[in-house]
Amino acid sequence: MLFQPNxxxxxxxxxVRQFLEENNLEEELKSESERLPxxxxxxxxxxxxxxxxxxxxxxxxxVSDLTMGLIYEELGRHGLNAREVVGAGHGRxxxxxxxxxxxxxxxxxxxxxxxxxxxALTEPSGGSDVMSFQTTAVKDGDDYVITGTKELINRxxxxxxxxVFANTNPNSRSDKLSAFIVEMNNPNxxxxxFQTLGLKGFSYGGLEFQEVRVPVENRLGKEGEGFSIINRHxxxxxxxxxxxxxxxxxKALEQAIKFAKTRQSFxxxxxxFHSIMHKISEGETLxxxxxxxxxxxxxxxxxxxxxxxxxxxxxxFGTTSAYQVIDSALQIHGARGYLKDYGxxxxxxxxxxxxxxxGTTEVMKSAIGREILGKDIYNASxxxxxxxxxxx
Numbered sequence: 001m002l003f004q005p006n007x008x009x010x011x012x013x014x015x016v017r018q019f020l021e022e023n024n025l026e027e028e029l030k031s032e033s034e035r036l037p038x039x040x041x042x043x044x045x046x047x048x049x050x051x052x053x054x055x056x057x058x059x060x061x062x063v064s065d066l067t068m069g070l071i072y073e074e075l076g077r078h079g080l081n082a083r084e085v086v087g088a089g090h091g092r093x094x095x096x097x098x099x100x101x102x103x104x105x106x107x108x109x110x111x112x113x114x115x116x117x118x119x120a121l122t123e124p125s126g127g128s129d130v131m132s133f134q135t136t137a138v139k140d141g142d143d144y145v146i147t148g149t150k151e152l153i154n155r156x157x158x159x160x161x162x163x164v165f166a167n168t169n170p171n172s173r174s175d176k177l178s179a180f181i182v183e184m185n186n187p188n189x190x191x192x193x194f195q196t197l198g199l200k201g202f203s204y205g206g207l208e209f210q211e212v213r214v215p216v217e218n219r220l221g222k223e224g225e226g227f228s229i230i231n232r233h234x235x236x237x238x239x240x241x242x243x244x245x246x247x248x249x250x251k252a253l254e255q256a257i258k259f260a261k262t263r264q265s266f267x268x269x270x271x272x273f274h275s276i277m278h279k280i281s282e283g284e285t286l287x288x289x290x291x292x293x294x295x296x297x298x299x300x301x302x303x304x305x306x307x308x309x310x311x312x313x314x315x316x317f318g319t320t321s322a323y324q325v326i327d328s329a330l331q332i333h334g335a336r337g338y339l340k341d342y343g344x345x346x347x348x349x350x351x352x353x354x355x356x357x358x359g360t361t362e363v364m365k366s367a368i369g370r371e372i373l374g375k376d377i378y379n380a381s382x383x384x385x386x387x388x389x390x391x392x
Contacts, residue, residue, distance in 0.1 A: 009070055019044065019049060020078045029082065030346065036084070036202060038158070051088065053092055058104075064302045065299075066298040077251040080199060080201070080244055084116070091106070093117070093119065094181065097221045118154060122153055123135060130227070135147065135148025135149065136168075137167065137178060139168070143213045145212070146211075150207045153206065156207060157191060162207065163179055172224070175224030179226050188211055189209055190208040197349050198350040239297050242318025243318065245323075246318055246321070249287055253329050287325060291318075293318065297313070316361050326351055329344055
């Protein structure tokens, strides 16, 4: 299969690239805080670049999933903290699974750049182990009462709305989780923040829900559909994580190639040394293979086919390859690569997060094994007696 971008896809990539360059985003993200400048996201809304993956009837552009992947690869060249400058991000959850009223209520502000939407999934008890989640949503009349803690999540201070996943049927396994649209202007929600190694574009921390009342009409999808929503959303998102990492690594590798051609040592350019040449050759090969995996995965989604295995592969191989390539690019630069001025140390710190976020490398490999060997063998490794219909 040949994944060659067509003119329509390239048009969007060029449009996004021009926007990022006009707003000097790469330099903006090198500030002391490394925070994403909020005014640039607001400008993206004014330029109609946030609704790229939202249906046209709600004001979006309804681009293909592969197009979004190509755009995210371009974003990565400017920095991993550019990841939510354009596109709906977790707002896509409402765009894909929300009711008509929910879409009409939240999507207009999202598309204008006035609203950021986060996803609250991970808890102190675990992230990939969704069966261990303790947060509950108890039906009480026309409301659900949410109690619990979500932790190690992005956008805790910037997002005005979170999609919160909570137990509505704790005694079940396959349909215990439900999703809720929760507005953050509630006195019973406490926010706290952590300091991170990298990926500092948004705040990172936790949310404590102390008997937070949410109206029934804010449930996303049917009760018990939380697992299905998670799987479908992340089978898309993991490809974007891979491709934004690949884009960042490609930019780092190009920087290393230029340095290898111009840096003189022992009477000539260092690129003539095979130790340098091999790092560059390996880097180009890893990135080409990684992007093709992600392109195939997104193409399957566009065709309405299941892409679970391919999404796991793309996430694992894309992020680990990107980390290896950026690390090699830094090594090629020697001591200079360790300096902030060259930007490589920031790329390395940022991409390291994606070997953990949205499914760790280890969990992705196990999930691939489940897809290949079958769920009965996978469940047997946990002592389960039958397929419970639950994916990672």
